[in-house]
Amino acid sequence: MSITNSEKKDKIELSSNKPEKIFCGMVSNMIKHVFLIFRTYLDMFIDLVYGYFWEGKRKPIPALEKRHAMLAESAVTLAAKIRNKELKSEDLVRACIERIQQVNPIINAVTDERYEDALNEAREVDKLIESGLPDDYFQKKPFLGVPFTAKESHAARGMLHTLGVVSRRHVRAHHDAECVRRVKGAGAILVAVTNVPEINKWMESRNFVFGQTNNPHHTGRTPGGSSGGEAALHASIAAPISLCSDIGGSTRMPAFFCGLYALNPTSGYTSLKGSALRTGKEKSMASIGFISRHCSDLIPLTKTIVIADKAQELNLDRPVDVKKLRYFYVETAQDLRVSPISADLRAAMNRAITKLTEAVSSTDQAPAPYYHRGFNHMFVLWRYWMTHEEDVFAELLTNNTGTAYFYKEFPKKLLGMSDYTLPAILKLADDQVLPPVNKQWAEQLTKELTDDLIKLLGDDGVLLFPSSPQVAPYHYSPIVRPFNFAYWAIFNALRFPAAQVPLGLNSDKLPVGIQVVAAPRQEALCAAVAQHLGEALGGVVPPCQILQ
Structure with a gap:
């Protein structure tokens, strides 16, 4: 077939432009590399400056006493012990209250409490169980008699509901948020509500109503936001169940900073009614979720808050064999707004990749690297969908x-x-x-990334993804690194479920970990892989001694 003069001209132009494009690409990569080196040293300088003020303010968390040892057990185990009359709800609730009173002066997590009411409710539970209850009653109330706490942005009847805003400092909730109602409906007993940033919109749980919440692993560092009060209390082994929410990492971030498991379900499957003043009719990328010291609690707890007519779609009880899944990973994104991944967290990712490579049944399932240009714009995509x-x-x-x-x-x-x-x-x-962010660009790129990931992962694939560039930062330092939460937020924008996995501590005794992401409605995959990796690679390490 003959080539026209026009086609010849186009080929010549393309050929002549090729060296120029290669040169421009090389220059662009060099500039990016230099910038990343600069950011690395800038982060070191920031940590040096903030560490000067906060490193000496590290306070130890009191040891968990033998009489409170039950608090170290999973919520599922505690519920079974209460059900089988091996443990009284009143004793468990009292232990929870006493432990909160021990640790709260150090971490400043609790914003309001209902201790006496909780004890009275526990006594009623014990009376009911002693009188004899049918099995179907326990099936309807799987966490009967187990105490729980909730972030203060969830309305809880009679409790302060300020959202950390000065103009609401005296406001109390008249009704329970739907998620609080459902957890109570599962038999759990509300003990206290915990601190958040203003309207849940920051990486630290600090406000002018209740002050600053501290990370129990290092009180000079933040526990994260917006569920920072919940994470600080739970990591201190003071609450068996912690009710959170997540619109930009608000459940997973505090779980990571405090060394806990977390599960953020597919958006649209949990009711937001009564949470942060929402009506529940809004279309939102936020979800209700839980953090826990025990990954085995996450699926049973999530089942209590899933909207009833949508529960079957999530198939939370699906059996999962981690040896038969396919694995992909992203070592670092190329979003220049975000700090480079630290050596500690690169090492954590590498350990997870190695462990899953050993676990899979065939080499075809071994973790493979994944890249999409959408991850170069994580913050901007989240910012667009926030509008x-x-x-x-x-x-x-x-x-x-x-x-x-x-x-x-x-x-x-x-x-x-x-x-x-x-x-x-x-x-x-x-x-x-x-x-504002360009609408057409943002929506097109989001669609491309979403479609590509859904096609890649299907119903048997998971993506290992960094949690954050760094471990829990010093108080106030996120203000000079405001975009680092984007590693969590991108999956809110995509509306994918994600689990946070603790992988032990680094040399400074601060938690490290990664995220496990799956396609929409595949929470069971996230939880199964999270449990496998956590058990194999360090999992939860408490910030205090547990006395036997």
Whole structure:
């Protein structure tokens, strides 16, 4: 077939442009490499500066006394012991309360409590069980008599429901959030609610109503946000069940920083009614979830909060053989807004890859690297989809009595007169000042990444993904590294389920870990692989001694 003069001209132009494109690519890669080296040393400098202020403020968590040893057991085990009359609910609730009173002065996690009411409810449970209950009663209430705590942004009847906002400092909830109602309906007993950042929108659980929550592994570091109070309390072995939520890593981030397991279900399958003032009718990428010291608790707990008519779609009880799954991994994303992955977390990923390579039945299933350009823009994609959330941050800050504006609040902040934290004011700047993300680009790239991952993973594949560039940061340091949560947030934007897996501690005795991600409605895969890796590679290491 003959080639036209026009085609010849195009080929010549392409050929002549090829060296130029290669050169531009080389220059671009060099600039990126230099920038990453700069970011690495900048992160080291930031840690050096903040460490100077916070390293000496590390306070030990009291040992778990023998009389409280039951708190170290899983919620499923505790429920079985109560059901079989091996343990009284009142004794368990009392142990929970006493342990909270021991650790809370150090971690500052609890914002309101109902200790006496919880003890009274526990006594009623013990009376019911003593009188004899049919098996189907326990099936309907699988966590009967087990105490739980919830982040304060979930409405809990009679409890403070401030969302960390000064204008709501005295507000109490008149009704339970749907997730609280469901956990209570499963027989669990609410003991306390815990600290969050303002409107759940920051990487640290600090506000001007209750102050700052500390990480029990290192009290000079943050437990994360927005479920930081829950994670700090749970890691301190003070609460068997911890009810959280996640719109940008809010369950998984605190679990990672505090060395716990977490499961964030596929969005749209848990009710948000009553959580952060939502009606439950909104379309949102947020989900309700749990953190736990025991991976075996995550699926049973998740079953209690899944919307009833959608439960079958998730198939949470699906049996999973980790030896027969297919595995993929991302060692590091190329989002230049985010810090480079630290050596500790690269090592954690490598250990997980090695362990799964040993576990699989054939070499075809061995973990294989995965890349998609969508991971170069994790934060921006999440930022775009946040604009589709129906709640308005600037209005929620005023308790929906007006609108907070960056141009007013920032000067007030400089004068020490603002009721809002600096992260909240910077969130206003992001919403009100910075240019919006290109709609067509963001939606197209999200679709490409979503479709590619669904095709890749199917119903028998999982993706190992970094949790964060670094371990739990020092207090206040996230303000100079505000995009590092994007490793969690991208999967909210994609609406994929993800589990956080603890993999022991680094040389500084701080938790390390990774995420396990699956296609929508494949939570069972996430939980199975999380349990396998956690058990094999260190799992949960408590921040205190457990006395026998």
